[in-house]
Amino acid sequence: MNMAIFKNEGALTPDYVPDKLPFRDDQLKLLQTYFDSFIRMPGSIYVKAVMVGRSGSGKTVTSKKFGSYVRVASKGRVEFVHVSCALHRTSFSVLKTIGLALGLPVPRRGFSSEELLELILDDVTTKDKYAIIALDDVFYLLNYSGPDAIDALVRLGEEYSGKGYRFSLLLISQSESFMDQLNRGVKSSLGGAVIEFPPYTKDQIFEILLNRAREALKDSAYTEEILEMISDVAGVDPEDQAKSAMRGDARYALDILWRASKLAELNASPRIMPSHVREAVMQTLHGVREDELIGLSLHEKLLLLAIVNRLMRSSDTPYISIGDAEDEYEMICEQYGQEPRKHTQLWDYVKDMASRGILETRLSGKGMRGRTTFISIPTEPLETMKQAVESMVKRDLGD
Ligand SMILES: Nc1ncnc2c1ncn2[C@@H]1O[C@H](COP(=O)(O)OP(=O)(O)OP(=O)(O)O)[C@@H](O)[C@H]1O
Ligand SMILES: [Mg+2]
Incomplete structure (x- = not known):
């Protein structure tokens, strides 16, 4: 095996959560502010917030970072449950995921969503638990199961049981347009708290790549020019927004870097060459996750x-x-x-x-x-x- 390229390949995989998230301090601050009362005084309030931004703009990773913060800041009193609606497209499947994450023995069959909902509420009340539920890529749930599925989940939070509101809700989507499909009451209750994730510029993509490369690759395996080359492909050009309609995607950039590294390794090259980047660009999925x-x-x-x-x-x-x-x-x-x-x-x-x-x-x-x-x-x-x-x-x- 060629040992010249990787130091820790895991740092380039899609699920890796890096220590620092450059350019997302503001979004993280806003999340902390919106949910502050729920975290400090669980049960006192029902918070709902929305995160929107293009593919690869850091919504999922920022929500997970926020999740770690929630657990620490609440001293373990508030759980954070992240649900991918791309994988769970019915309210039943979402509720089941929430139940499992909260340690509830979820019955396999013979239960409706309503009964499962009751079960979860009873369980958190008995055990005195609180949680923030993040519904990621909520568009899939809406598209597949319709607005009533969201209603059911919003209701989970509205329920005032025992010592107050047990749940708060974070909805994540690529565009704000999903809100038009919601039932009116839900839509207006989401009104104010929308956090935007702008697409990354070339310079920002470069910075993100540099941080990841330092963790994942040997120093001798890459140059800053190579990372700039990838940033040019993946980043938004501030001068030319129109041409950048599909860009600003950090996942795309990181995927190209990973593939280029693999090609260098495969070809027994001591470092990543421009030709590896070109080939990696051709191999990398762009609009599909x-x-x-x-x-x-x-x-x-x-x-x-x-x-x-x-x-x-x-x-x-x-x-x-x-x-x-x-x-x-x-x-x-x-x-x-x-x-x-x-x-x-x-x-x-x-x-x-x-x-x-x-x-x-x-x-x-x-x-x-x-x-x-x-x-x-x-x-x-x-x-x-x-x-x-x-x-x-x-x-x-x-x-
Ligand atoms: N500011 C950042 N710093 C470091 N890595 C980042 C940053 N933003 C995004 N990434 C990385 O880029 C990749 C894509 O980010 P993420 O999955 O959060 O995007 P997303 O907005 O959820 O996209 P999608 O809408 O397609 O789900 C992840 O590997 C993530 O770790
Ligand atoms: Mg995501």
Whole structure:
């Protein structure tokens, strides 16, 4: 193995929470201020706040940092429960996650959301517990289960039991537009407390990369120029906002750095070279997140894999028809020993994945007969997507 590159590769993985979060002091302060009374005098108040910002702007990592602060500042009296709604898309699944995190033995079946809610409230009242619940990527819950699912969770906090309000709520989303879909009462109760996470500029991305590189890489494995090169790709250019519509994403930048480091290691290079960065940029997923893919059902993953395979084979055209995708999907189902889903179901999957930006769809163009849906994946590297989805399918099937 090439020992020249990594000191601690873990510091470049997506879930790693670094010691310091440069450029997010203000957001962290605001969180502490909003929730201050709940943390100091649990039960005295029900706090609701919202965090919004583009992908990779540090919302999840900042919320987790805030979580550690909550536990310390409340001297362990207030728990912090982080729930990924990309993975838990129904109020039942969210409540179950909250229950488990609070140490409640959650019954496996035969319970409705309402009963589970009662159970949780009883349990925290008996045990005199308080918690801040962070619903991350709340858009998924809304999209999948509708506004009533949020209502149910907001109600969890409104309940005044024993010594007061047991829960406070932090909603996290990429844009404020999700609030328009909420029921009116909930929307107005969220009104004031919105914390914004602006996209990172090139200079900020550079600083973030430098901090991570110091932890993850040997000093001799990189130069500041290499990190600048990555910042240019991933950071917002203050001079040219329009061109930067997709940028400011620290996850993208860190992922490129990790892939470039791996390529250097693989090629037995003593340090990361510009060519490694170029190749890494081509391999890195941009608009699609790994945990969004994990959240797909098995058959959505199989269909996505079919679409990726077919697109890779038909390299002269950017689109494939839904019929072609179905043929490929049936072959893949056979390969994995799965019973294929029906056409109407697959159609729903395509719409669902398109609404989440994993796919693009369009209806057949002028001069073509009939109305067929065509599918493409214009911005993501297919090979990387294939590898990611394939390993998730295998994991889902338990091998
Ligand atoms: N200020 C920062 N300092 C150091 N690392 C950061 C900072 N902001 C983000 N990161 C890192 O960038 C990656 C993406 O951040 P995070 O997951 O918090 O983004 P997000 O806003 O939740 O994005 P999404 O909307 O896609 O979920 C993580 O690995 C995180 O540790
Ligand atoms: Mg996030």
